[in-house]
Amino acid sequence: MSNQINHKWQWQTWEGNSYLTCNLLSNWKHGFFTKQFYPRTPEDLSLILQPNTVAYRVKQVHGNLVLTSQEIANTIQEGNSSKSFPDGDAVISNFQQQSVWVASADCTPLLIGDIVTGQVCAIHAGWRGTAQNIVSKAIARFLDFGSKKKNLRVAIGPAIAGSVYQVDQSVAIEVGQTIIPGATDKTDSEILAELKQLPKTPIFDDELPGKVRLDVPRVNQIQLELLNINPEYIAIAPFCTYQQSERLFSYRRTGEKKVQWSGIISK
Incomplete structure (x- = not known):
């Protein structure tokens, strides 16, 4: 069925x-x-x-x-x-x-x-x-x-x-830099900012300082598209x-x- x-x-x-x-x-x-x-x-x-x-x-x-x-x-x-x-x-x-x-x-x-x-x-x-x-x-x-x-x-x-997956910003940066061109030459703040600007962004704000929400399936999708x-x-x-x-x-x-x-x- x-x-x-x-x-x-x-x-x-x-x-x-x-x-x-x-x-x-x-x-x-x-x-x-x-x-x-x-x-x-x-x-x-x-x-x-x-x-x-x-x-x-x-x-x-x-x-x-x-x-x-x-x-x-x-x-x-x-x-x-x-x-x-x-x-x-x-x-x-x-x-x-x-x-x-x-x-x-x-x-x-x-x-x-x-x-x-x-x-x-x-x-x-x-x-x-x-x-x-x-x-x-x-x-x-x-x-x-x-x-x-x-x-x-x-x-x-x-x-x-991603809407419920709370992680440290450092985790989001480590994951997110795989889909940001030239990430090794960019600051953490620049990487986070560029992630938020992506179409169907994989990163969302969190109410706690130092935390964000991360959409790992979406990151994998972007990796495949790249x-x-x-x-x-x-x-x-x-x-x-x-x-x-x-x-x-x-x-x-x-x-x-x-x-x-x-x-x-x-x-």
């Missing part, structure tokens, strides 16, 4: 539980799963999307390392009897019928697919990973595998909204993890270390 939200996003149901899909990724089995599926693992969720697929994930560390499914498999096979996962924050497929996964609560999950090669990637982009240009690193790996930017489709899943990804091929989910407690976990809201998973299967 599908429940249309707008022309790009739909709610799907499985055994009465909801997960989100994006029509930009209609070529692939995928889903941004809600807290209703907790504590199912990617291995379980892959079976919901498509049987007979192998799930790949990493131990997320808020960095910018993008690993292939083969690199993950090699790491686990090298004497890792406990099947501990390698550090990383994005997974890109090597072959067909591989599902790649990331977990999030307030951080930004992104799913990317190449409509020609069928290759896919799942990205965990918190503010730290965003400040380290993890999306750029993921796009670079697509290009290394022969992708063309015009063939990439990007869905940015539910995350904490990489010459067509804006028509980028979609941001209209849902906030902090504000929509009935469907989504939020660490900022509850302090609980619970996550929802987002995954996509290569073709």
Whole structure:
């Protein structure tokens, strides 16, 4: 069953539980799963999307390392009897019928697919990973595998909204300088001022001194556009993890270390 939200996003149901899909990724089995599926693992969720697929994930560390499914498999096979996962924050497929996964609560999950090669990637982009240009690193790996930017489709899943995400100004500057030309030669005040002047600004005033509100999904969107990804091929989910407690976990809201998973299967 599908429940249309707008022309790009739909709610799907499985055994009465909801997960989100994006029509930009209609070529692939995928889903941004809600807290209703907790504590199912990617291995379980892959079976919901498509049987007979192998799930790949990493131990997320808020960095910018993008690993292939083969690199993950090699790491686990090298004497890792406990099947501990390698550090990383994005997974890109090597072959067909591989599902790649990331977990999030307030951080930004992104799913990317190449409509020609069928290759896919799942990205965990918190503010730290965003400040380290993890999306750029993921796009670079697509290009290394022969992708063309015009063939990439990007869905940015539910995350904490900029209107409620209070951060220190220093955090906003660290993240924001990735989308300000010549930021290394500019003062903090100049960077903040330029961020506020951007169309659909990712930064908002806060009532507390030294604080601002930061829209991390929007920063990732701008980063993609600066990489010459067509804006028509980028979609941001209209849902906030902090504000929509009935469907989504939020660490900022509850302090609980619970996550929802987002995954996509290569073709």
